[in-house]
Amino acid sequence: MNLPVLDLDLVKAFVAVADHRSFTRAAAMLNRTQSAVSMQIKRLEDRLGVALFHRTKVNVDLSPAGEGLLGYARRLLVLNDEAVGRLREHKVEGVVRLGVMDDYGTIVVPPLLAGFVSGYPRIHVEMETGLTASMAERLGDAFDLVIAMHPEGRGDGEFLRREQAVWATGPSHTVEEQDPLPVALYPQGCLFRKWAMEALDAAKRPWRLAFVSHSLAAVESIAAEGLAVTVVKAGTFPRKLRALSDRDGMPRLPAADIRLHRAANLSRAGALLADHLVSAISGPP
DSSP, rough: OOOOOOHHHHHHHHHHHHHOOHHHHHOOOOOOOOHHHHHHHHHHHHHHHHOOOOOOOOEEEOOOOHHHEEEEEEEHHHHHHHHHHHHTTOOOOOEEEEEEEEIIIIIIIIHHHHHHHHHHHTTEEEESOOOHHHHTTTHHHBBBEEEEEEETOOSSSSSEEEEEEEEETTTTTOOOOOOEEEEEETTTOOOOHHHHHHHHHHTTTOOEEEEEEEEEHHHHHHHHHHHHHHHEGGGGGTTEEEEEEEGGOOOOOEEEEEEEEOOOOOOOOHHHHHHHHHHHOOOOO
């Protein structure tokens, strides 16, 4: 037995009449004539084989069959809108310029971009990694979105997650008796560089700057060889390194807030990527 297929235009007319309890008011809402709406309801009733309304000179009331159909009719219209909206969203085009820290750009963001681009193939993402303090200053000019690191509890933008700064070195490197302690850090402007220097000075631990690079991979490789200690995020802690703590004579470091910054007048493509990143990154690392 073949069941009738509901025409959504007829369903929309049915819901309008049910909501307004009037063919005249429903016709005005739908921008149609009253006779056209009456014909649509008649076609729907004929297709279903039931009367949907009880009509009198004064009132238009739902029949028991109409009351039973109304909830389903509303759901059909909502699903239709969701389906059409989603398909239209996936046709959004544009270029989004994203700035992000080196470790997030290497570990956290790429799989998230892969999932995003597969759903929005006409949106092209251009990503730059580096020191995000300077990127945030160029938001709107050079970047549409910036994922930046801030001291805990500070900074603008949308909070994504909190990351603990951790001392790290090679698996077999001991640091207790090194004097001065060799340190591998990033250039001026890096929050972790500032925290490392301040923590060592506050602890009166002699140290020397043994290696400086913009490259996260280079800094981590120097530390992995046991040539220096460095600072990394707990959430992206490299497997080739060993975490250090106060048991190793290292001072405790602060935590950082990871925040998303959006340019003013962000495009629809940029807003879609921003919402995707917030949803995927928010929470514990």
